[in-house]
Amino acid sequence: MSLLQVEKLTKNFGGLAAVSMVDFKLESNELVGLIGPNGAGKTTLFNLLTGVYVPTSGEIVMEIDGKKERLNGVKPYVITKKGLARTFQNIRLFKELTVLDNVLIAMHQNSKAGVLASIFRLPKYYRSEEGMRQEALSLLSIFDLDNKQQELAKNLPYGDQRCLEIVRALATKPKILFLDEPAAGMNPQETADLTKQIRKIQQDFKITVVLIEHDMSLVMDICERIYVLEYGRMIAHGTPGEIKQNPKVIKAYLGGEE
Numbered sequence: 001m002s003l004l005q006v007e008k009l010t011k012n013f014g015g016l017a018a019v020s021m022v023d024f025k026l027e028s029n030e031l032v033g034l035i036g037p038n039g040a041g042k043t044t045l046f047n048l049l050t051g052v053y054v055p056t057s058g059e060i061v062m063e064i065d066g067k068k069e070r071l072n073g074v075k076p077y078v079i080t081k082k083g084l085a086r087t088f089q090n091i092r093l094f095k096e097l098t099v100l101d102n103v104l105i106a107m108h109q110n111s112k113a114g115v116l117a118s119i120f121r122l123p124k125y126y127r128s129e130e131g132m133r134q135e136a137l138s139l140l141s142i143f144d145l146d147n148k149q150q151e152l153a154k155n156l157p158y159g160d161q162r163c164l165e166i167v168r169a170l171a172t173k174p175k176i177l178f179l180d181e182p183a184a185g186m187n188p189q190e191t192a193d194l195t196k197q198i199r200k201i202q203q204d205f206k207i208t209v210v211l212i213e214h215d216m217s218l219v220m221d222i223c224e225r226i227y228v229l230e231y232g233r234m235i236a237h238g239t240p241g242e243i244k245q246n247p248k249v250i251k252a253y254l255g256g257e258e
């Protein structure tokens with residue numbers, strides 16, 4: 001079985017099928033793009049996969065430790081523990097907290113110190129805290145944010161805030177990382193840097209990354225496979241080369257003839 005398998009997934013909002021009968025698979029250790037015109041259902045699909053929405057129908061199944069687990073309607077914090085992490089289109093950091101604390105909070109979900117050790121501040125707790133701090137700084141260094149660890153998140157430049165969101169998601173030790181328009185609002189240089197970093201993160205951490213992105217050059221550059229949504233339906237799937245030439249995709253984007 002694939003790492004994640006989605007079959008006939010549907011989400012209706014009143015009369016609107018935002019996601020309709022979608023099939024979708026993710027393997028371990030790959031970089032996958034999810035594209036489509038505005039309102040195609042990309043974010044809704046992420047929201048279904050990460051427990052924000054309960055599907056109207058269909059199946060989401062993940063292979064965890066050799067066993068199949070159904071993820072339909074599982075709460076977001078449980079989904080995070082199962083190894084799915086995400087970033088949001090509109091940045092959702094704890095803006096009044098420091099850069100470091102934003103990462104530490106995410107990390108505490110995986111803390112091994114235990115509740116009693118934390119309450120009674122046992123040595124185990126301090127060892128664990130220091131370990132987590134070092135790990136957080138190491139993750140922040142991916143985007144050169146370790147030297148900004150004590151700044152408040154709200155004071156970071158916009159591009160850095162986007163990168164901090166990625167670090168925070170990585171801090172939960174995901175098997176699959178969903179990035180919702182990570183380059184939105186970035187300038188061309190920042191976008192180019194981010195492209196390289198996303199590829200590197202996927203390879204270094206040996207995780208699966210799924211990317212929603214409107215910047216086609218970014219998607220075509222780094223993704224091995226691409227899925228295309230239009231009006232809630234999956235209209236195409238293939239390599240960047242195949243997708244560029246797919247008549248349905250060209251029509252969806254340009255509104256021309258198939």
Ligand SMILES: Nc1ncnc2c1ncn2[C@@H]1O[C@H](COP(=O)(O)OP(=O)(O)OP(=O)(O)O)[C@@H](O)[C@H]1O
Nearest residue numbers: 013016018036037038039040041042043044045089
């Ligand atoms: N909570 C909601 N209630 C009602 N309709 C919704 C809700 N969330 C999304 N929709 C609708 O579902 C459709 C798909 O929206 P979605 O945000 O998933 O598209 P998208 O492909 O991510 O678009 P964009 O690229 O513009 O972010 C749109 O018509 C949107 O208005």
